[in-house]
Amino acid sequence: MTEFTQQAPYWSAPLARRPVDSTVTVPGSKSVTNRALVLAALASEPGWLRRPLRSRDTLLMAAALRTLGVEIEETVSSASGGAAGEAWRVVPAPLRGEARVDVGNAGTVMRFLPPVATLAEGAVHFDGDPRSHERPLHGVIDALRALGARIEDDGRGALPLTVHGTGSLTGGPVEVDASSSSQFVSALLLAGARFNEGVEVRHVGHTLPSLPHIRMTVEMLRAAGARVDAPEDGGEPRVWRVSPGALLGRDLTVEPDLSNAQPFLAAALVTGGRVTVPDWPTSTTQAGDALREIFTAMGGSCQWDERGLTFTGSGRVRGIDIDLGEVGELTPGIAAVAALADSESTLRGVAHLRLHETDRLAALVKEINGLGGDVTETEDGLRIRPRPLHGGDFHSYQDHRLATAGAVLGLVVEGVRVEDIATTGKTLPDFPDLWQRMLDGPDARD
Structure with a gap:
């Protein structure tokens, strides 16, 4: 590391x-690298990330997934391109709880991983830098509770918090106000294919910032084999649906x-x-x-x-x-x-x-x-x-x-x-x- x-x-x-x-x-792109790590960790087979970004945010994501039981092997591959030819092989495994996750001040880690933690067996505690305690997480927390998850945050709507995973989540329709961060939507979509009923996310706020990041999430889910219905495809405005199903391991070169x-x-x-x-x-x-x-x-x-x-x-x-x-x-x-x-x-x-x-x-x-x-x-x-x-x-x-x-x-x-x-x-x-x-x-x- x-x-x-x-x-x-x-x-x-x-x-x-x-x-x-x-x-x-x-x-390489942080946004692509951290989304790809989450999707690879939830896949039904191993996958590769080639030329991933190695930075504080992506190393925190990799460390968190390892804590949950995912195997991430860092290798140098002549086929991967890039200056050092670096590649990460991600081997999914049943997610384990009784874990502690350091999110640093990475929005992608603090928001993308609580939905993943609902699929673990046992409690997963999240904490990070002092500034992370001031950043909003209420959209993800409230949505996961509405979908049946048990989360302790002492009413803060922010870190620190504990997700009590049961190995599965029912999923289904949920409303979320993502006015403060589009990552609330992406977080639910990324894990949605693994929920028993998938997920239907309806944004109910006035504005929705950073739409390109949600489009990135949708495209990467589809590339991993998920069925996704999105507004830009003629679907209902401000509604995204991910059907339940297995995700494929990919061989992805990061932009x-x-x-x-x-x-x-x-x-x-x-x-x-x-x-x-x-x-x-x-x-x-x-x-x-x-x-x-x-x-x-x-x-x-x-x-x-x-x-x-x-x-x-x-x-x-x-x-x-x-x-x-x-x-x-x-x-x-x-x-x-x-x-x-x-x-x-x-x-x-x-x-x-x-x-x-x-x-x-x-x-x-x-x-x-x-x-x-x-x-x-x-x-x-x-x-x-x-x-x-x-x-x-x-x-x-x-x-x-x-x-x-x-x-x-x-x-x-x-x-x-x-x-x-x-x-x-x-x-x-x-x-x-x-x-x-x-x-x-x-x-x-x-």
Whole structure:
């Protein structure tokens, strides 16, 4: 298992002395890796994950599944591709209880695994970092109780909690308010094929953020052999159905994490340079694919060729007025770029970011304004009026996307110091090294 070592409290963000010109191989998708681990653990036969992401969130997921009895073998395979040819072989087993799961601050672990734990024999206790106690879990907890599960959380609707598994769950129809996180829906769908009656999830809230992540869940379930009815296929709006049945073991190669490509594409945009990301998929459900359109609207251009996706900055950064409700995770990086633009930006539809790894909206206001910016919080987002920025300390709040946003600002603002850059290890291991190699020139590679 990877060790995450303590780094210096502040990291001096390197200044770009010239437009960047580099190829950066982005590690695999966290969203795909953790969904694939859950589906493989619930399958009826062994499966493979090739080129998985090794980060804090995915290692926490793997460790949790091992605690429940699943065998996950880490190997190096010449057939798997990638720099190290790494692959994980997942061997399902009857899930055991009397287990303790550390979720860290990983939303996918704290939300995807309680439904899985209902299928274990015995109690499964969930706990994590202090911030994890503040993140909402009521959607999953209430839905599982409605489906017949016994869960103890002392009425918090949050961690810590204990799921008393009985080896099975009846399943069936359930209502859930997923306004604060689309992961509530994905969590129920991922385990739904193993419920005796499957599951029918009806979203009853006003808004539903991050829909691409639910579409990713649906596509991965279907690829594993599940029958899924979804709204985008002409089904009932805001209702998803997963029929009961066996899941197949798969041989899956994990796509690059397109959201983690954001700071590198942003570097090309704000420096007027060029960055190529190999293996960018031509078709994907990842939210990060929206960066091609968003950053083009902010002043860049992109093209595909045999090398991958190349994004080129024009030397000008334009403001943008955009609803980011479906791709909220991109907000910190877009806010950093907008703070360097030549006109005002309005980012809308992201009120739910107040409940992420930190209150991302309040944090962005405080940290960008601390460097001389003019950012105000709106009811559902941010208004950003560009002003000349100066150096200073940029706090990350143990939030990986805040840390990379600070790095983007540091490319063109001298003297930016990012607190706790090691927090990027949550989804993007070795970020400081990747960042420096991007700045060093065209041969920077993972």
